[in-house]
Structure formats: C-alpha cells, structure tokens
Amino acid sequence: MTEFAIYGKGGIGKSTISANISAALGRRGRRVLQIGCDPKHDSTRLLLHGERLVTVLDYLKETSPDKCRLSDIVRSGVFGIHCLEAGGPEPGVGCAGRGILTTFELIGRLGIKSNNYDAILYDVLGDVVCGGFAVPIRREYAEKVYIVTSGEFMALYAANNILRGLKNYDHNLPGRAGGIIFNSRALGEEDSRIRRFCDAVGLPLLETFPRSDLFSACEKEGKCLVEGYPDSDLAQKFDLLAEKIETQQELYAARPLSDEELEERILGRERKPSAAPLKTAVPETAPETAAPAAPALFSKSLVSKEPLMGCAFSGAMSIAIQIAGALCVAHGPRSCAHITYQSNTSKSRRFLLERGLVLAYTSAPPVFSSDMNEGVMIFGGIEELRNKIIELKEKYPAPPGEKRIFFVLTTCPAGIIGDNIGRVMDLEGSDAHIVPLKTDGNMQGDYLQGILFAHFEIARALIDRNIAPEENTVNIVAEKPETYALAESFDSVKEILDSFGIRVNCHFICETTVEDVRAFRRGKLNLLAWDDYMGRTIREFLEREYGAEFFDEPFPVGFRAACNYARRLGAYFKKGAKEIDAVIARFERRYREEVRALRPKLEGKRLMIITITQNIDWALEAAIDTGMIITFAGIMDYSQDNRFTTGFRDAIEELSLSYDLRNAGADVRRIKPDLLISPFPLGPDADAVLQDNLTYSPTAGFFSGLELARRWAEIFNMNLMEGWRKDEYLFRKHYA
Numbered sequence: 001m002t003e004f005a006i007y008g009k010g011g012i013g014k015s016t017i018s019a020n021i022s023a024a025l026g027r028r029g030r031r032v033l034q035i036g037c038d039p040k041h042d043s044t045r046l047l048l049h050g051e052r053l054v055t056v057l058d059y060l061k062e063t064s065p066d067k068c069r070l071s072d073i074v075r076s077g078v079f080g081i082h083c084l085e086a087g088g089p090e091p092g093v094g095c096a097g098r099g100i101l102t103t104f105e106l107i108g109r110l111g112i113k114s115n116n117y118d119a120i121l122y123d124v125l126g127d128v129v130c131g132g133f134a135v136p137i138r139r140e141y142a143e144k145v146y147i148v149t150s151g152e153f154m155a156l157y158a159a160n161n162i163l164r165g166l167k168n169y170d171h172n173l174p175g176r177a178g179g180i181i182f183n184s185r186a187l188g189e190e191d192s193r194i195r196r197f198c199d200a201v202g203l204p205l206l207e208t209f210p211r212s213d214l215f216s217a218c219e220k221e222g223k224c225l226v227e228g229y230p231d232s233d234l235a236q237k238f239d240l241l242a243e244k245i246e247t248q249q250e251l252y253a254a255r256p257l258s259d260e261e262l263e264e265r266i267l268g269r270e271r272k273p274s275a276a277p278l279k280t281a282v283p284e285t286a287p288e289t290a291a292p293a294a295p296a297l298f299s300k301s302l303v304s305k306e307p308l309m310g311c312a313f314s315g316a317m318s319i320a321i322q323i324a325g326a327l328c329v330a331h332g333p334r335s336c337a338h339i340t341y342q343s344n345t346s347k348s349r350r351f352l353l354e355r356g357l358v359l360a361y362t363s364a365p366p367v368f369s370s371d372m373n374e375g376v377m378i379f380g381g382i383e384e385l386r387n388k389i390i391e392l393k394e395k396y397p398a399p400p401g402e403k404r405i406f407f408v409l410t411t412c413p414a415g416i417i418g419d420n421i422g423r424v425m426d427l428e429g430s431d432a433h434i435v436p437l438k439t440d441g442n443m444q445g446d447y448l449q450g451i452l453f454a455h456f457e458i459a460r461a462l463i464d465r466n467i468a469p470e471e472n473t474v475n476i477v478a479e480k481p482e483t484y485a486l487a488e489s490f491d492s493v494k495e496i497l498d499s500f501g502i503r504v505n506c507h508f509i510c511e512t513t514v515e516d517v518r519a520f521r522r523g524k525l526n527l528l529a530w531d532d533y534m535g536r537t538i539r540e541f542l543e544r545e546y547g548a549e550f551f552d553e554p555f556p557v558g559f560r561a562a563c564n565y566a567r568r569l570g571a572y573f574k575k576g577a578k579e580i581d582a583v584i585a586r587f588e589r590r591y592r593e594e595v596r597a598l599r600p601k602l603e604g605k606r607l608m609i610i611t612i613t614q615n616i617d618w619a620l621e622a623a624i625d626t627g628m629i630i631t632f633a634g635i636m637d638y639s640q641d642n643r644f645t646t647g648f649r650d651a652i653e654e655l656s657l658s659y660d661l662r663n664a665g666a667d668v669r670r671i672k673p674d675l676l677i678s679p680f681p682l683g684p685d686a687d688a689v690l691q692d693n694l695t696y697s698p699t700a701g702f703f704s705g706l707e708l709a710r711r712w713a714e715i716f717n718m719n720l721m722e723g724w725r726k727d728e729y730l731f732r733k734h735y736a
Helices: 014-027 056-062 096-109 153-169 190-201 213-221 233-247 259-267 300-304 312-320 334-354 374-379 382-395 412-416 421-427 447-462 486-499 514-518 533-546 559-572 577-602 617-625 661-671 704-716 723-734
Strands: 002-008 032-037 082-085 119-125 144-149 177-183 205-209 327-331 367-369 404-410 432-437 470-477 503-508 523-528 606-611 629-635 655-657 675-677 690-692
Touching: 002 014, 002 153, 002 177, 002 233, 014 032, 014 119, 014 177, 014 233, 032 096, 056 096, 056 374, 144 153, 153 177, 153 190, 153 259, 177 190, 190 205, 190 259, 205 233, 312 327, 312 334, 312 404, 312 447, 327 334, 327 382, 334 367, 367 382, 382 404, 382 421, 382 432, 404 421, 421 432, 432 447, 447 514, 447 533, 470 486, 470 533, 486 503, 486 559, 503 514, 503 523, 523 533, 559 577, 559 617, 559 704, 577 617, 577 704, 606 661, 617 629, 617 704, 629 661, 675 704, 690 704
Parallel strands: 002 119, 002 144, 032 082, 032 119, 144 177, 177 205, 327 367, 327 404, 404 432, 470 503, 470 523, 606 629, 606 675, 629 655, 675 690
Antiparallel strands: none
C-alpha cells in the first residue's frame, strides 16, 4: 500500500490535483482512499459528483464514541474511490488543527487501514503548519510527500514552509519528499521561478499542469477531469503523475530555504545585512504625567525558570472560590472543574471526617463547568460558555439591587484553541458582573501564578478606588486558604488587634465577600500574613496600583516575633506604652509557665533539622527556650521561596544552605541526633531516630513554637520498643 500526502497553499488547486490523482489510480483498478484534511471539506467533492460528505467532526458532535462506524463517514465515489472529510470549525473559532488530530484518532481506532487499500491520499492544507495539519506527515501515515504550487511567491513561500515542517519530522531520518507539482497560473516568469525553487531545494519537478478551461467545465459538471475528459492531454498527465507517485522509489530529504534565501532565489533580491535594533527617541525631560509601565508580576518558578508546580487554573480557582456570593465557571472539560473542586475541598473534607461530620455537613464551593468536550474543543466552546452563564443567571439570580459576580476561569483546552472569553462580556448587565480570569490551565504558569493572577484581576474588577481609609481599621492580605493554621493564625493576630481596639475590614482574598473586597481601601493599614514570595508579590501589586500602606512585618510566628509585632503595631495606632506593655505581659505570663513545664522533658536533647521551610526561627526559639541543643540545620531549596534568614545563627552548631538531601543519611549517622526533623523519609539511616516535621505554614502568634515543643515532649515519652513496633514487624513479615 502506498500512502502519500499532497500539501499546498489554500486556493492553489491542491484539492483538484488530489482528486484527479485518486481518479487516475482508481481508473487503473486500484483501491483508493482519499482523506480531505482541509476545514473547507471540499477535497472529495468532485469524486462524489458534487455531494458533500458528513465530516468526521460534524459526525462526532452528534454521535457518542461507542456508536461511531466507518460506514457513516466513508462514501464510495467515482471508480470506487473511498472518500472521507475531516472537516473543521467555522472561521475564527475553535481549532482546525485539533480537528485533524481527532479525525485521525477516530479512523485509527475504527481500523480504516484494515480495508486493504492500494493507496491512501491525504489532501492537506499547507498554509497552516501547526501540529494538527502536520499529522499526515507523521511516519505512521504518509510515506511520500508532494507539494502543489504555482510560481507565485506566496505559494512558493507556503511550499517552503511545508518543507520546514517535513524537515522537523524527518530530522536525521531518510527523506520522504517526492517532488513538486506545478499548477500554472499562466503568469510571467512562472516557469523560471518554479525551476529555480526546485533547484534550490533539491526536488524534481514531477509534472506541470497548464491553466485550462477543462478544469472549469468539469467543476460545473461536478466531476474530476480524469472522469469528464478521460482522453484529454491533461488526463494523460494525471495518469503519468499517478504512475510516478505509485512507483517512485527515490525520495529526497527536505531542504527548505531561509526567508532571505527564498527571496534571493525567487525574487532576485540582494541579501541585506541584518537591521539594527530599533531605537526610540527619548525626550530629555519626560512629561510629569508620563508614568513608567508597570512591571509584570510572575511566580517564582516562572521567573527562575524552575519546573512548574501545579497549574494556574487551579491556583486561581482556589482564590476565586473564597468570595462568598460569587459563582466560578471553569471554561473547560468537566474533569478540570472536578479536579480543582476536589483539591480545594480536601482540607474541609478532612476536617469534617476527623470530627465525624461527613454526613452532617458538606463543603461545596460554587464551581461550575462549561462542559467542554472533544467536539467543543475543535469547534470552539463560547456558545456552551454563554449558555452556562445564562443558565446560572436564571438559577442563581442576584439579590434585588445587586449584581451577581461571575468569575470565568479558562483551562488548558480553552487556551489551546484560543477561545475568546471576552465574547461573553455582553451578558453583563444590571444583574451580573463578569470577571474573566484567563489562566489557560498551566499555559499561563503554575499554581502560584494562578493565585497571583486571581488577586490582581479580582482587585482590578472589584476594588472601589473612591473609598477613603478609616482609622483603627486594617486589611489582612495574602492568607493561605489551603493551610490548616488559617483560622488559628487569624485568631491569634485578632487577639492582639482586639486588645488595641483595631477592626478587621477585609481579608484579601480569603473567606470574604464581594462587598468587603469592594471596600478594600477602607482599611488604613494592611497586614501581610506571610512574608514569602506570594505575599511580597501581592504587596507590591497593591502598593503600586492602589497606594496601599503595609505594616512592615508579616504575621508574627513565635514569642519574640509576636512581642515585637504587638509593640510596633500598637505604636503605629498611637497606643500608649502602658497599654502596649500590659497586652504583652498577659501573653508572656502564659508563655513562661508552659516553658517551665516543658524544659525538664526536652533539656539537653540533640535536635537535627532538615527542611524546605525558610522561616524556622519560631521552632529554633522553642528549642532554645526549652534547653535543647541544635546540632544541625539543613535548609533545602523551595519552589515557593528561597529567602532563609535567622536570628539564632550562634545557637546552631552546623548550618547548611541549599542542602542536598542525598547527604542526609551520612549526616544522621555522623550527628546521631535524639530528634530528627525532616520533610521526607530518610530510609534505614533514620529508622532508629525519633522523627518529626516542620509545617511550612505554622500557626501565627505567641505560642507557635510551644505547640511544636509540646509535640516533641510527647514523642520523647514514646518507648521505641512499644508493641506497635513489634506489630509492624510482624505485619511486614507475614502479610505485606
């Protein structure tokens, strides 16, 4: 069986040439299949006497996968030639290249090659050289590739691009280019241009078809020329071309020209030196109104070109669902909405499970899907998205006098096919405000990038710039909704705020409301929950775009940090020294009492720490205050932050930054700690050592370290020879 692809620029006559080659082979008695891979789906029209086939993509829109049959999409035409059309979306929507991929997946699954064809011809649009249209030149398909062109420069430009695509597929492999088919437009110098091109790329000119009225006559009759005028000279040319293709043994490597070489060879232009970079004149004194362009703010992984952790869609969704009363529409497959739903509810579901409340209460953020399926991904999904928003507007009407907020978040498929979600903005009105979050899955970045992007776009959409700040009012910024310490951290800080009579205005953005976000500027001072990469980036954005004033310390973690935080916060809000000291003294009495109780259990114990956590002073503080010896601290690199600092350097016997975990086993054997802190199991070297871990997001407040120290005291009370150790041994021996 011979499989070959005919490529060429749209409108060059490629489909006419293809149909006549198939007809010539069919007239010779060959079993031929012609597959049209052009969104215009007219490749086989002349073989079917003008009949338009149901395209594969239209068929898939109406047919479930288990009901698909080859007989529904393949028709027999003149000379018994089997005809199939891939089809494509309407111009301007969807992804025709993805449609080609889908077509080939379907016909492969349905076993089309089991029909024992003598020849399969793929008629492919050559203007677009994306992965979809390149499918026919994959090695499991076309053995030979032919290019139809005229002598016009743009047709030759397309032919050269096709050779580039073929070269990419055939890198360091035997060539498959069969030659050039010249479909003349009867223009001046056309012959010489074609020959110069063939010589330049090292391909033979297989056949020349002059401009002829016979083609137009056959078009009117709905026939291919080989059928309509079988004895004509043109029919004989097609017969000879079909024979060459069928019997051709010598194929050629693709040797495309550079753009400069193409212009030089075809147009006769002299090659010019590369242009110098464009210089823009800058006035000596810029106008006062001219502001520098705001720099883009990206996640650490994008900036550092590290492996991406998670997807931007899921990160943005984790923030959008924090705003009560808003509806979140995932524009993509239902599975994307399902996965992010499960991810964002896992914390609450575990919380409920631990308390036996699974049946009594369900955590259900308002996440909906536009239900993008394979057909939608090809033809575009804007109508489905519009219908989903209309449906939700009817099902969840806005309260009287208010607008329902719709966050529309795009997944990978929506981004890949270029769906323009701006086309749903006309659904806004007195009852709805649509906020597009174009995250495109992980095409826009990682999970952290999605979190950042959601903060930025929600702020721009909702924050009222006209609201004035109020005294003794703060906003909480950049909390982490996914952490178990969320509520406890806020309660700890709120206890300090309440002591000074300071009111919380808005959580930006965590368990809040649309109205609170709108009134963000009412907060006179902004308190950053975490001074990590995420927190610093959100702070920079709010300072730059809203003039937000920030307290220069994040939520305090640990006793000394909390004392300093309370003292400086009270001073900012002009509280008296006696009032501030009284607040701190109340917390200090509780702290000292618990340290005295823990010290006999922990004093003198050797502590070894390996962690990705960049702020560990709260843990070091607890160890020092309870009399432990900090023998080693290995700080590993972390995707979310890499800014380790410590105020307890002198208390650490050995500190290793950018720590390599591969050294951990040897270090444990060398140091012989009483307690090992590590985020990962370290294998046999650590089996005999008591182990614990540091959370990346510890509870804020005066008692952060003491929570950890209490756990360590409990660990040391455990007997390594307790029965559970024996049970584990017996289980592994007899059952595992």
